[in-house]
Amino acid sequence: MVVIIAGLMLAANFWTDYKWFSSVGYTSVFLTELWTRVLLFAVAGLVMAVIVGASVYFAYRSRPGIRPMSLEQQGLDRYRQSIDPHRKLFFWIAVGALALLAGVAASGDWRAYLQFTNSTDFGVNDPEFGMDVAFFAFTYPFLRILLGYLYAAVILAFIAAVIVHYLYGGVRLQNDTGQRATPAARVHLSVLLGLFVLLRAGSYWLDRYGLVFSERGYTFGASYTDVNAVKTALMILTVISVICAVLFFANIYFKNTMVPMASLGLLVLSAVLVGVAYPEIVQRFQVNPNEQRLESPYIERNIEYTRDAYDIADAEVEAYDATTELSAQDLVEESQGTKVRLADPSVVSQTFQQMQQVRGFYQFPDVLEVDRYPDAEGNLIDTIVAVRELDGPPDDQDNWLNRHLIYTHGYGMVAATGSDIDAEGRPVFTEYNIPPRGELSEVTGEYQPRIYYGREGAEYVIVQAEEEYDYPLDSEEDTADVPTLDDAVDPEVSPAPDEARAPGDADAQESPEPTNEDPPAEGGDGTEGTEEEADPSGSQAYNRYDGSGGVQLSNFFDRILYAIKYQEPNILLNSAITGDSRILYERDPLDRVEKVAPYLTVDSRPYPAVVDGKVVWIVDAYTTSDGYPYANRIDFTQAVTDTFTDGSAQQVGALPGNEVNYIRNSVKATVDAYDGTVTLYAWDEEDPVLQTWMDSFPGTVTSRDEMSDELIDHVRYPDDLFKVQREIMREYHVTDAAAYYGGQDFWAVPNDPTGGTEAPEPPYRQTIQYPGAEEASFSLTSTFVPRGRENLAAFMAVDSDPRSEDYGQLKLLELPRSTVIFGPGQVQNAFDADADVREVLLPLEQSNAEVTRGNLLTLPFAGGLLYVEPLYVQAGGGGSASFPLLQQVMVGFGEEVAIGSNLPDALSNLFEGAEGTPEETPEEAPEETPEENEAGGGGGSDQELTDALNEAVEAWEEAQESNEQANDRLREALEAIEEQMNE
Numbered sequence: 001m002v003v004i005i006a007g008l009m010l011a012a013n014f015w016t017d018y019k020w021f022s023s024v025g026y027t028s029v030f031l032t033e034l035w036t037r038v039l040l041f042a043v044a045g046l047v048m049a050v051i052v053g054a055s056v057y058f059a060y061r062s063r064p065g066i067r068p069m070s071l072e073q074q075g076l077d078r079y080r081q082s083i084d085p086h087r088k089l090f091f092w093i094a095v096g097a098l099a100l101l102a103g104v105a106a107s108g109d110w111r112a113y114l115q116f117t118n119s120t121d122f123g124v125n126d127p128e129f130g131m132d133v134a135f136f137a138f139t140y141p142f143l144r145i146l147l148g149y150l151y152a153a154v155i156l157a158f159i160a161a162v163i164v165h166y167l168y169g170g171v172r173l174q175n176d177t178g179q180r181a182t183p184a185a186r187v188h189l190s191v192l193l194g195l196f197v198l199l200r201a202g203s204y205w206l207d208r209y210g211l212v213f214s215e216r217g218y219t220f221g222a223s224y225t226d227v228n229a230v231k232t233a234l235m236i237l238t239v240i241s242v243i244c245a246v247l248f249f250a251n252i253y254f255k256n257t258m259v260p261m262a263s264l265g266l267l268v269l270s271a272v273l274v275g276v277a278y279p280e281i282v283q284r285f286q287v288n289p290n291e292q293r294l295e296s297p298y299i300e301r302n303i304e305y306t307r308d309a310y311d312i313a314d315a316e317v318e319a320y321d322a323t324t325e326l327s328a329q330d331l332v333e334e335s336q337g338t339k340v341r342l343a344d345p346s347v348v349s350q351t352f353q354q355m356q357q358v359r360g361f362y363q364f365p366d367v368l369e370v371d372r373y374p375d376a377e378g379n380l381i382d383t384i385v386a387v388r389e390l391d392g393p394p395d396d397q398d399n400w401l402n403r404h405l406i407y408t409h410g411y412g413m414v415a416a417t418g419s420d421i422d423a424e425g426r427p428v429f430t431e432y433n434i435p436p437r438g439e440l441s442e443v444t445g446e447y448q449p450r451i452y453y454g455r456e457g458a459e460y461v462i463v464q465a466e467e468e469y470d471y472p473l474d475s476e477e478d479t480a481d482v483p484t485l486d487d488a489v490d491p492e493v494s495p496a497p498d499e500a501r502a503p504g505d506a507d508a509q510e511s512p513e514p515t516n517e518d519p520p521a522e523g524g525d526g527t528e529g530t531e532e533e534a535d536p537s538g539s540q541a542y543n544r545y546d547g548s549g550g551v552q553l554s555n556f557f558d559r560i561l562y563a564i565k566y567q568e569p570n571i572l573l574n575s576a577i578t579g580d581s582r583i584l585y586e587r588d589p590l591d592r593v594e595k596v597a598p599y600l601t602v603d604s605r606p607y608p609a610v611v612d613g614k615v616v617w618i619v620d621a622y623t624t625s626d627g628y629p630y631a632n633r634i635d636f637t638q639a640v641t642d643t644f645t646d647g648s649a650q651q652v653g654a655l656p657g658n659e660v661n662y663i664r665n666s667v668k669a670t671v672d673a674y675d676g677t678v679t680l681y682a683w684d685e686e687d688p689v690l691q692t693w694m695d696s697f698p699g700t701v702t703s704r705d706e707m708s709d710e711l712i713d714h715v716r717y718p719d720d721l722f723k724v725q726r727e728i729m730r731e732y733h734v735t736d737a738a739a740y741y742g743g744q745d746f747w748a749v750p751n752d753p754t755g756g757t758e759a760p761e762p763p764y765r766q767t768i769q770y771p772g773a774e775e776a777s778f779s780l781t782s783t784f785v786p787r788g789r790e791n792l793a794a795f796m797a798v799d800s801d802p803r804s805e806d807y808g809q810l811k812l813l814e815l816p817r818s819t820v821i822f823g824p825g826q827v828q829n830a831f832d833a834d835a836d837v838r839e840v841l842l843p844l845e846q847s848n849a850e851v852t853r854g855n856l857l858t859l860p861f862a863g864g865l866l867y868v869e870p871l872y873v874q875a876g877g878g879g880s881a882s883f884p885l886l887q888q889v890m891v892g893f894g895e896e897v898a899i900g901s902n903l904p905d906a907l908s909n910l911f912e913g914a915e916g917t918p919e920e921t922p923e924e925a926p927e928e929t930p931e932e933n934e935a936g937g938g939g940g941s942d943q944e945l946t947d948a949l950n951e952a953v954e955a956w957e958e959a960q961e962s963n964e965q966a967n968d969r970l971r972e973a974l975e976a977i978e979e980q981m982n983e
Contacts, residue, residue, distance in 0.1 A: 021595075029597070064182050126305075170182045549675035604720055666689065763780050831892070888901060
């Protein structure tokens with residue numbers, strides 16, 4: 001029964017996998033992998049069966065006809081009498097089991113086999129052997145695997161031979177004559193030992209090439225000892241192993257134990273003296289006292305090949321003083337019109353959730369994405385984007401029918417500008433509500449808003465069965481007050497001191513009227529291609545899917561297979577499921593790409609985009625290798641872990657083996673959110689690893705030329721690749737071997753000062769004006785600090801604009817070592833310690849409001865580096881209904897910091913505060929009239945303003961106790977401040 005159930009499960013998984021690949025148009029991937037696995041299974045199993053089976057057969061056939069009488073043989077007679085009647089059965093079971101294990105193990109190495117048979121040259125030779133890198137990346141790993149299987153087969157054959165010879169008297173532990181093995185047994189075992197030693201000779205020879213992956217020296221790759229001692233030792237051991245193998249084979253004629261024992265002793269002795277002792281002597285007595293001088297050529301190799309393998313060799317490095325020659329007034333003028341993406345994708349997610357969730361079963365990710373969309377004038381702006389995904393049915397209605405047949409899809413794109421807010425500090429939405437509307441729809445045109453494929457929701461859904469929940473018809477009532485571009489405030493410099501607005505003050509402020517009276521954009525409801533019905537009660541709309549996604553349940557047998565696969569009998573019993581119904585599974589875009597391209601590693605940050613009338617997920621995918629000679633290996637998961645990937649925010653997909661030393665963003669993939677169509681585009685068509693896989697799976701990767709213009713507009717430089725390159729750049733920005741050996745110039749990625757953890761600061765997407773560039777560019781940026789210190793060492797950026805000629809160009813601003821320039825942690829400390837900043841933050845921190853620090857952005861500005869950090873305030877005690885509002889912006893430049901209610905205000909406070917008050921002579925000082933003195937600038941007015949501020953602080957402290965009288969007093973104090981500012 002167990003075997004039958006296991007067979008049914010295996011058949012169900014196999015057939016449903018085939019149908020899935022057929023539904024997405026990648027049957028060739030399924031069949032190529034399948035037949036490669038079958039081939040390796042058959043060959044490995046056959047080789048194992050032949051070698052072990054022949055050894056057992058020969059041992060049995062050469063058994064002695066007459067065995068000497070001894071207690072040992074008398075005891076073995078009982079076993080022989082039990083085994084002999086069933087010896088053929090035992091033989092086939094043992095050989096079959098070994099063949100099965102070998103075949104299963106070999107089938108798992110199908111990737112190495114395909115790379116070996118479809119190898120593409122890199123066009124780069126290693127400096128030690130003069131061989132193309134392809135040998136080390138594709139051929140060498142397969143030869144090691146092949147050698148390992150032959151080792152296993154010969155060793156198992158030897159063990160099996162010893163057992164059979166012993167059982168039938170060919171090998172004896174007790175023998176009065178001193179002959180413990182028959183001549184036939186000695187010949188048999190000598191041949192097997194000879195084969196083993198011959199394989200050892202091959203292993204020694206192959207180990208020479210493996211020296212390019214050595215970890216013996218100061219850096220990864222062949223070191224001085226490896227090249228001058230180990231390489232020679234391996235050559236000597238190869239020759240000795242061949243001689244020993246010949247001596248073992250010669251024992252066929254000598255038929256004694258002296259020759260094989262002497263050969264074995266020679267092999268062990270030479271392995272110890274030549275293979276271990278000699279290299280250790282060279283390392284300890286020659287290299288260690290002169291390590292820097294002797295290892296320098298090999299350190300240079302490591303630096304060169306590591307920089308090539310991680311594609312950082314062409315990084316542009318520029319010395320940057322980070323000091324400005326502009327006056328304070330010039331800096332104020334320079335700052336006017338500066339736009340920075342203030343919206344933090346990890347903070348405004350809560351705002352999206354509260355303002356655009358519509359219903360409790362819709363969900364937004366914890367960290368939103370940054371893309372670019374054109375505004376009405378065609379200008380590209382940084383945009384925070386997400387799709388409204390369906391998490392599942394309401395908790396009190398969470399049953400199989402609702403989860404898998406009714407609540408099947410999310411609905412709509414949601415977007416907000418990255419740098420605009422409304423009067424209350426809320427993000428300004430460019431796409432919102434259900435059906436979706438906004439400027440984004442007007443610019444992109446009609447698109448299908450339904451999200452059947454995404455990162456949330458049930459493992460599988462069945463469509464064209466029951467009527468599917470589409471969206472609530474009264475959603476406008478829940479999202480009536482949505483800030484749009486018409487509500488965006490034009491930030492201006494405030495002439496008076498900054499005032500922090502608590503969320504509770506929003507009611508007292510004048511809010512603009514809702515602007516949701518605009519009709520949805522043409523096609524914005526996405527009803528084309530669907531059958532939409534309204535609930536007679538008028539509360540919700542229903543939909544029937546008519547896309548081509550998923551697998552059609554065309555017959556009852558298919559339903560049986562999927563019922564077995566998901567162990568769910570309701571798939572068989574539900575009467576609404578018909579031959580036209582379709583089952584949608586593998587719905588996560590990352591899973592879909594990994595399944596159709598099992599040779600790729602996907603980026604952990606897929607992002608949605610409206611492209612050519614539909615919502616698609618754009619997935620960056622990498623070709624990787626751990627076989628690039630001399631290139632330093634890193635732990636991929638550790639390299640891409642930061643604040644966003646630490647915990648539940650994002651999960652990192654680990655690579656097989658988890659270590660790489662070569663990576664390229666060779667493929668851009670798209671997954672249609674409506675029908676699940678997966679398309680792979682060859683982004684880096686020159687990548688030899690990708691060419692190897694394209695030869696292995698012909699026709700599965702589409703040319704880059706097939707990408708539409710609209711799709712290319714949304715391509716961006718991938719996060720994980722940048723983080724891997726950032727990790728390598730910490731050390732390999734040093735290109736001089738002597739400086740690298742000293743390590744004094746190594747850097748570190750600073751911890752995120754706003755995250756409250758020791759996780760590295762994530763790279764940030766923002767549009768920056770790079771020094772020397774004519775125009776601002778959409779970039780991915782990060783910073784470095786010296787190892788063990790907190791001041792800034794360098795600023796790193798990569799052009800992420802696919803239309804730019806510099807796309808993918810790494811740029812590095814290296815700061816002078818002799819000048820201390822604040823790093824992110826020091827700037828954050830300066831924010832916390834500054835008196836003006838504390839004056840604004842103190843009332844908020846002492847109240848029940850929750851203060852959240854947004855992303856600390858670093859960007860080049862006026863010859864220096866500008867730090868910008870938005871400050872969000874969230875009403876305390878508001879429960880899940882509250883969300884953070886952007887209330888203040890903190891900025892830092894040099895050693896000066898400031899705070900303001902918006903970016904221009906903060907910059908004005910920063911630079912005007914640094915300017916100081918110019919001295920005025922009595923002759924130049926104009927005479928003040930009583931009216932002017934009364935209008936402003938007098939000491940009495942300043943004192944009144946100070947008294948009003950103190951009154952506001954005291955009132956805010958009392959407001960913590962929810963005292964109505966204190967709240968009224970606070971309101972009066974704020975009004976007094978406003979009156980003083982207006983005078």
